[in-house]
Amino acid sequence: MKKLLAAILLCFATGAAAQLSIEITGAGSQRIPIAIAPFAGEGALAQSLTAIVRADLERSGLFRGLEVPVLNPAPTEASNVNYAEWRARLADALVLGSVAARPDGRFEVRFKLFDTVKAADLSGVAYTLSRDQMRATAHRIADFIYEKLTGEKGVFSTRIAYVVKRGPKYELQIADADGAGEQALLVSFEPIISPAWSPDGKKLAYVSFQQKKPIVYIQDIELGKQNVVANFKGSNSAPAWAPDGSRLAVSLSREGGSQIFLVNPDGSNLRRLSQSAGIDTEPVFSPDGNHLYFTSDRGGSPQIYRMPAGGGEAQRVTFEGGYNVSPRLSPDGKLLAYIARNGGKFQVAVLDLATRQMQILTDSDKDESPSFAPNGRMILLATVNSGRGVLAAVSADGRIKQRLTLSAGDVREPAWGPFIK
Amino acid sequence: MHAIWIALVSAGLAACSSAPSQEQSPAGVEERKPGDASGAQTQPVKPGAIARVDLTGKPQAKSPLTDPGNILSRRSIFYDYDNYEVKDHYRDLVEAHARYLRDNPRSKMLIQGNTDERGSREYNVSLGQRRSEGVKRMLLLLGAKEEQVESVSLGEEKPRAEGQNEQAWSQNRRSDILYQGEY
Numbered sequence: 001m002k003k004l005l006a007a008i009l010l011c012f013a014t015g016a017a018a019q020l021s022i023e024i025t026g027a028g029s030q031r032i033p034i035a036i037a038p039f040a041g042e043g044a045l046a047q048s049l050t051a052i053v054r055a056d057l058e059r060s061g062l063f064r065g066l067e068v069p070v071l072n073p074a075p076t077e078a079s080n081v082n083y084a085e086w087r088a089r090l091a092d093a094l095v096l097g098s099v100a101a102r103p104d105g106r107f108e109v110r111f112k113l114f115d116t117v118k119a120a121d122l123s124g125v126a127y128t129l130s131r132d133q134m135r136a137t138a139h140r141i142a143d144f145i146y147e148k149l150t151g152e153k154g155v156f157s158t159r160i161a162y163v164v165k166r167g168p169k170y171e172l173q174i175a176d177a178d179g180a181g182e183q184a185l186l187v188s189f190e191p192i193i194s195p196a197w198s199p200d201g202k203k204l205a206y207v208s209f210q211q212k213k214p215i216v217y218i219q220d221i222e223l224g225k226q227n228v229v230a231n232f233k234g235s236n237s238a239p240a241w242a243p244d245g246s247r248l249a250v251s252l253s254r255e256g257g258s259q260i261f262l263v264n265p266d267g268s269n270l271r272r273l274s275q276s277a278g279i280d281t282e283p284v285f286s287p288d289g290n291h292l293y294f295t296s297d298r299g300g301s302p303q304i305y306r307m308p309a310g311g312g313e314a315q316r317v318t319f320e321g322g323y324n325v326s327p328r329l330s331p332d333g334k335l336l337a338y339i340a341r342n343g344g345k346f347q348v349a350v351l352d353l354a355t356r357q358m359q360i361l362t363d364s365d366k367d368e369s370p371s372f373a374p375n376g377r378m379i380l381l382a383t384v385n386s387g388r389g390v391l392a393a394v395s396a397d398g399r400i401k402q403r404l405t406l407s408a409g410d411v412r413e414p415a416w417g418p419f420i421k
Numbered sequence: 422m423h424a425i426w427i428a429l430v431s432a433g434l435a436a437c438s439s440a441p442s443q444e445q446s447p448a449g450v451e452e453r454k455p456g457d458a459s460g461a462q463t464q465p466v467k468p469g470a471i472a473r474v475d476l477t478g479k480p481q482a483k484s485p486l487t488d489p490g491n492i493l494s495r496r497s498i499f500y501d502y503d504n505y506e507v508k509d510h511y512r513d514l515v516e517a518h519a520r521y522l523r524d525n526p527r528s529k530m531l532i533q534g535n536t537d538e539r540g541s542r543e544y545n546v547s548l549g550q551r552r553s554e555g556v557k558r559m560l561l562l563l564g565a566k567e568e569q570v571e572s573v574s575l576g577e578e579k580p581r582a583e584g585q586n587e588q589a590w591s592q593n594r595r596s597d598i599l600y601q602g603e604y
Contacts, residue, residue: 191578193542207546212531212604213573214546235550235574238543251547253574256554258547279547295544302544323503325541339541346540368541387585413542 020179020391020411022059026401031064032149035091039111040074040098045134049099049109052138056156056178057145060377061400066091074098077112083119091116093149097124097141106130109137113145122148135180155373159417160380161185161195161204162391166409172206174221177373177416179404185219186226196239196248197417203265204415205229205239205248216250218265229267240284240292242309249273249283249292260294273311282326285309286333293317293327293336304338318351320358326369330376335396337361337370337379348381350396361398371416378402382412485521486600492517496598498556499591502537505551507559507596515556518598519563526566529601532556534574535581537590542576549574552596 034057036050057063066089075081076098086094097111112124125144129137136157143154155177164171172186172195186192190209197204198218205218214237216230230236234253241248248265251258258281260274273292274280279302282295289309296305296314301322307314318324323341330337333353340349345365351358366384373380378393378400385403389410393402404411485491498511507515522528534549553572560570582589 191575193546193576193578209575209578213533214576233571234554235546237546237574251543253547253550253554253572258550279544279551281547282541282543295541302540323540325544341540366539 020175020182020404020406022179023403023405024059024061024401025403026061026399029399031062032092033064033066033090034093034095034145034149035066035068035086035089036095037068037071037075037097039096039109040076041101042099044099044101045107046131047134049134049138049141050095050097052135052178053095053142053145056139056142056154059178059402060146060154061395061402062146062150077110077124081114081116081121083114083116086114086116093122093145095141095145102128109141111141113148135176139176139178152377153375153419155375155377155416155419157420158374159201159420160371161197161415161417162382162411163192163195163413164406164409164411165389172204174204174417185221185224193413194238195413195415196241197415198241198265199243199245199418201418201420205241205265207237207239216248227266229265230261230263230270238281238283240282242285243287243289249285249294251281251283260292273309274307274314276314284327284329286329287331288333293329295325295327304336317353324349328370328372328379330372330396331374332376335376337372337396339367339370348379348394350379350398359398361394361396362392362401364392367392369413369415371414372396373416374419378416380414380416382414493521498552498596498598500552500594500596502539502590502594503548504594505534505548505555507555515559516563519560519565522560522565522569523563526569528569530560530565530570531599531601531604532570532572533579533597533599533604534572535579535593535595535597536577537593538577538580538585539590540577542578546574546576549576552594556596556598 036054038050042049054065058065075096077096079096094114094116095111100108102108106128108128110126113122115122127137139156142156146154158177159174160177161174164173168189170188170192171184172192173182173184175182188210193207195204195206203218203220207214208217214235216236216239217226218229219226230250230252232252232254236252238251239248247262250261250263252261258279259272260280260283261270261272263270276296276298278296278298280294280296283292285292291306292309293304293306295302303316303324304318304327305314306317321340324338326339328337336351336353338349339346342360346367348361348367348370349358350361364383368382371380378395380393383390383392389412391404391411391414486493488494492514495514498507532553534553536545536549553574557570557572580593582592
């Protein structure tokens with residue numbers, strides 16, 4: 001309940017800009033209790049920096065934000081920390097900081113993270129920011145804290161892409177990982193599917209039906225320029241970037257059937273990779289770039305296969321069940337997430353490629369389009385709730401669950417963007 | 422009469438003033454911009470001259486493609502779940518369209534394959550493609566020319582029937598035949 005409140009408060013705190021709100025529906029069993037004291041002087045900012053940091057950390061399902069009483073004078077990163085006092089408040093970690101206005105109209109934020117159990121200063125950072133970099137700075141602070149305390153990189157500064165259907169319109173949107181700052185990249189009366197981030201996070205490949213058939217485009221996010229990658233006779237679909245961004249795998253029907261081809265981002269150097277009499281689609285590169293995983297019905301039912309990225313013989317990867325589609329590799333290449341039909345329900349499954357252990361992660365029944373966070377912790381997915389398309393996220397171990405809701409419209413086709421360098 | 426059909430088809434069917442048939446995919450109609458495939462020819466006019474438009478002439482003959490009494494107005498083929506086999510009872514329909522393409526070598530056709538909403542959107546694009554390609558292959562075997570027919574897929578993206586039940590789904594597992602000017 002507290003989580004839910006935090007999510008709602010976050011919505012209010014961020015005002016009308018936040019269209020997508022995130023609600024935690026299941027959290028990790030061992031959450032780190034953390035006290036984030038409101039930064040001294042943060043009242044000068046339009047919204048509370050520490051509220052955003054806390055909401056970020058809580059949304060991860062790995063932290064429990066503690067209520068911090070109003071302290072006078074407000075402690076700062078330079079204060080002497082009374083560890084016993086914070087331990088008495090049951091905090092394992094403490095964040096103290098301050099915000100100062102600079103003569104040039106910008107702000108300086110300084111903060112420090114403390115381990116109250118070990119009575120240790122875990123260091124901190126100072127950022128200079130303009131007014132409109134407030135949210136981005138809060139996410140960077142949350143990323144810093146997350147990495148220090150969990151040992152893995154935070155994804156609070158990353159972005160997600162998804163498609164919203166509002167009435168007759170399809171909108172390809174990009175938002176911050178917390179759902180704030182939604183912006184439309186492409187608006188069309190025809191469907192848009194399968195957005196795929198370039199590895200540098202600067203472009204999106206996607207399939208648009210704007211010419212009455214599926215055509216693969218790449219759009220530069222900043223410049224808004226749309227380029228055709230594959231527009232051949234028949235259908236052109238399912239773009240996936242190679243990890244180095246030098247080429248894409250796509251599924252084309254130009255030679256009959258849906259087969260996997262490689263193509264450069266500018267549409268040049270097309271070459272066919274798969275050779276089957278059936279359907280081969282939904283290619284995705286392994287993180288090392290050496291293999292392609294894809295969906296094929298060559299064995300009689302749609303299953304996931306793997307083949308060398310240079311072409312060659314394919315091996316079947318999934319065996320359980322009669323419908324396994326939409327493969328996605330975890331960033332470390334160890335887990336395969338996909339959609340499995342399980343007793344008539346379409347659910348997110350994860351296969352440990354080393355142990356062959358398979359686990360169904362969700363209890364919904366119309367899941368689609370799984371997408372790993374760049375740190376591999378969460379999997380974003382599309383599902384249907386009360387007849388409406390919504391996004392949800394589940395941790396790769398199935399413990400943490402989130403639901404992302406948009407004020408209006410059907411949401412589908414999520415894709416989690418890469419780390420921002 | 423035959424000449425009229427050819428003229429109509431090659432003009433992109435735009436001269437046809439009848440409402441789009443029920444069997445026509447909404448995808449082909451809702452987005453048509455004014456001027457698209459209008460088939461209207463403009464004539465240069467001498468200065469001072471007056472160009473005359475006469476709408477009082479005889480109504481244009483109905484196209485067999487949209488005449489509800491003609492089998493050619495039937496444009497949809499329905500499928501079983503996760504299946505792309507064209508059932509036997511569509512043979513007459515496919516043969517009639519093949520004959521039309523043979524008799525009208527300048528006519529062009531787009532076949533749109535569709536699926537129900539279940540499962541992966543991308544797999545459904547491929548499944549819809551399989552459906553439309555199956556129809557295309559039959560038409561080619563029956564004498565239509567490769568350059569006359571393009572088969573594409575709309576996957577699950579353009580459902581004819583909204584709803585999450587077999588009644589809606591069975592309407593959406595479908596190939597639609599559209600002639601040039603209808604898409």
